[in-house]
Amino acid sequence: xxxxxxxxxxxxxxxxxxxxxxxxxxxxxxxxxxxxxxxxxxxxxxxxxxxxxxxxxxxxxxxxxxxxxxxxxxxxxxxxxxxxxxxxxxxxxxxxxxxxxxxxxxxxxxxxxxxxxxxxxxxxxxxxxxxxxxxxxxxxxxxxxxxxxxxxxxxxxxxxxxxxxxxx
Numbered sequence: 001x002x003x004x005x006x007x008x009x010x011x012x013x014x015x016x017x018x019x020x021x022x023x024x025x026x027x028x029x030x031x032x033x034x035x036x037x038x039x040x041x042x043x044x045x046x047x048x049x050x051x052x053x054x055x056x057x058x059x060x061x062x063x064x065x066x067x068x069x070x071x072x073x074x075x076x077x078x079x080x081x082x083x084x085x086x087x088x089x090x091x092x093x094x095x096x097x098x099x100x101x102x103x104x105x106x107x108x109x110x111x112x113x114x115x116x117x118x119x120x121x122x123x124x125x126x127x128x129x130x131x132x133x134x135x136x137x138x139x140x141x142x143x144x145x146x147x148x149x150x151x152x153x154x155x156x157x158x159x160x161x162x163x164x165x166x167x168x
Contacts, residue, residue, distance in 0.1 A: 030066050043083050096150050099160040
C-alpha cells in the first residue's frame with residue numbers, strides 16, 4: 001500500500017482507487033492504489049459538448065486510460081476544481097455573445113463577433129460549418145480551426161439573431 005501522506009504539491013484525493021496532485025511543473029500526477037505513478041496525466045471529456053461534466057477519462061501520456069470519472073459533480077469540491085481547471089486549459093471554445101457584423105450573406109463570409117473571451121473575427125467557409133446541437137445551441141467552425149459556441153440562440157440580442165438566421 002502506498003503512503004499518500006508523503007507526496008509534496010497540491011494534492012487531491014479523487015477516490016480510494018487513486019490520487020491526483022498538481023506538480024510544480026503544472027502537470028497532473030496520478031498515483032494508483034498499487035503505487036504506480038504517472039506524470040502528465042490528461043483529463044479528457046467523453047462528451048465535451050453534450051455532457052461536459054459526465055464521463056471524464058484520466059489518460060496517461062502514452063494514451064492509456066488510468067481512471068474513469070462518471071460524474072464530475074460527484075467529486076469533492078477541491079478535486080472537481082482541479083479537474084475543471086485542467087479541462088479549461090484543454091477546451092478552448094469561445095462562446096459568442098453577440099454578432100457585430102458579417103461581410104456578406106453568402107459564404108465564405110467574414111464574421112465580427114463578441115465572445116466571452118473578447119472581440120474577434122473569423123471566416124465562415126460554408127453554412128455546413130454551423131452545427132445545431134439541440135436546445136437552441138450551435139457550434140460554429142472558423143477557418144483557423146477554432147470552434148465557437150452559441151449556448152442559446154434565443155438569448156442573443158435581436159440583431160445577432162437576425163444575422164444568424166440568414167445562415168440557418
